[in-house]
Amino acid sequence: MPVQRRVNQKSTDNNGIEKKIKRGNAHRQASFWKRPPGYLLVLTAFGVCGAVSWLYLTFDNEITETLVRQGEVVQQPKIFQVQCSEDYDNYKRYPGCTPQTCGRAVTDGVVTHEEARALRRLAERGLSLAGSDGGASILDLHSGALSMGKQFVNIYRYFGERIKDVFSEEDFQLYRAVRARIQGVIAEMFGLDPSRMYLTKPTFFSRINSSAAKTTHDEYWHPHIDKVTYGSFDYTSLLYLSDYGGDFGGGRFVFMDADGNRTVEPRAGRVSFFSSGSENLHRVEKVGWGTRFAITVSFTCDPAHAIADPALP
Numbered sequence: 001m002p003v004q005r006r007v008n009q010k011s012t013d014n015n016g017i018e019k020k021i022k023r024g025n026a027h028r029q030a031s032f033w034k035r036p037p038g039y040l041l042v043l044t045a046f047g048v049c050g051a052v053s054w055l056y057l058t059f060d061n062e063i064t065e066t067l068v069r070q071g072e073v074v075q076q077p078k079i080f081q082v083q084c085s086e087d088y089d090n091y092k093r094y095p096g097c098t099p100q101t102c103g104r105a106v107t108d109g110v111v112t113h114e115e116a117r118a119l120r121r122l123a124e125r126g127l128s129l130a131g132s133d134g135g136a137s138i139l140d141l142h143s144g145a146l147s148m149g150k151q152f153v154n155i156y157r158y159f160g161e162r163i164k165d166v167f168s169e170e171d172f173q174l175y176r177a178v179r180a181r182i183q184g185v186i187a188e189m190f191g192l193d194p195s196r197m198y199l200t201k202p203t204f205f206s207r208i209n210s211s212a213a214k215t216t217h218d219e220y221w222h223p224h225i226d227k228v229t230y231g232s233f234d235y236t237s238l239l240y241l242s243d244y245g246g247d248f249g250g251g252r253f254v255f256m257d258a259d260g261n262r263t264v265e266p267r268a269g270r271v272s273f274f275s276s277g278s279e280n281l282h283r284v285e286k287v288g289w290g291t292r293f294a295i296t297v298s299f300t301c302d303p304a305h306a307i308a309d310p311a312l313p
């Protein structure tokens, strides 16, 4: 797995750096008694610093480019093409849906501020019923899964008829309308037939704060590939419901490319979408303060993995 390779490579590099520094120290200690000229010590120090910086910049992969800032308003999708990974050679192809070209895009022109506010209120109401003991809680309106303590409950079973006091038919209509618009914009950007792509599970609201993780479910920050993590995903979309820098700090979305990191700063109403293969390895930065709300809405090309829109039971 690329994630694994990166980690191993990094620790090998760190070992290399450590060895270099240790070698440098040993050299300095041995030659101290011979009192070398001062300029040699200065040159050695510069050399070691230079080598360490070069190795760090080359291999640490912490060089970051911001694709879209929170304060920017992107009415038409801002598109970033990336080469499709070779994984697609091993997947079944679905005409009109399987990516021919891969990439990512961000748009603020699909969901209005009012819709984002209404969806955020929906998320707040639902997640206030329970929530994780750690920093990351989810609410899946399709399956009914809601984080509770260190596990999940099914809101439809747990709350029964009372769930109708929490969510209204209009809430579900709004989810459906927004889902359909996101599907349309993904189809347009990737040149797909929207009737050949299907909503898939899980589709969930997330609420993240800076509380310490209590279980692995709270560890949202790990690098991952959605197609690997979720299986059925072909296109992932994220609808942000709160503002980076205003509602929370940290929590930027990070594409981890071979030549560096590229971030998207969440903004309420912003939709970020991408092909779900390993060309779009990504992670979420740890949230440092405040609360971050988002919805993950994803699509599959495989009709066998299609799900219906969430609905009140």
Ligand SMILES: O=C(O)CCC(=O)C(=O)O
Binding pocket: 206, 226, 238, 253, 282, 283, 284, 294, 296
């Ligand atoms: O919330 C985000 O920005 C990303 C979440 C994510 O990577 C996922 O749901 O797979």
Ligand SMILES: [Fe+2]
Binding pocket: 224, 225, 226, 282
């Ligand atoms: Fe993801």
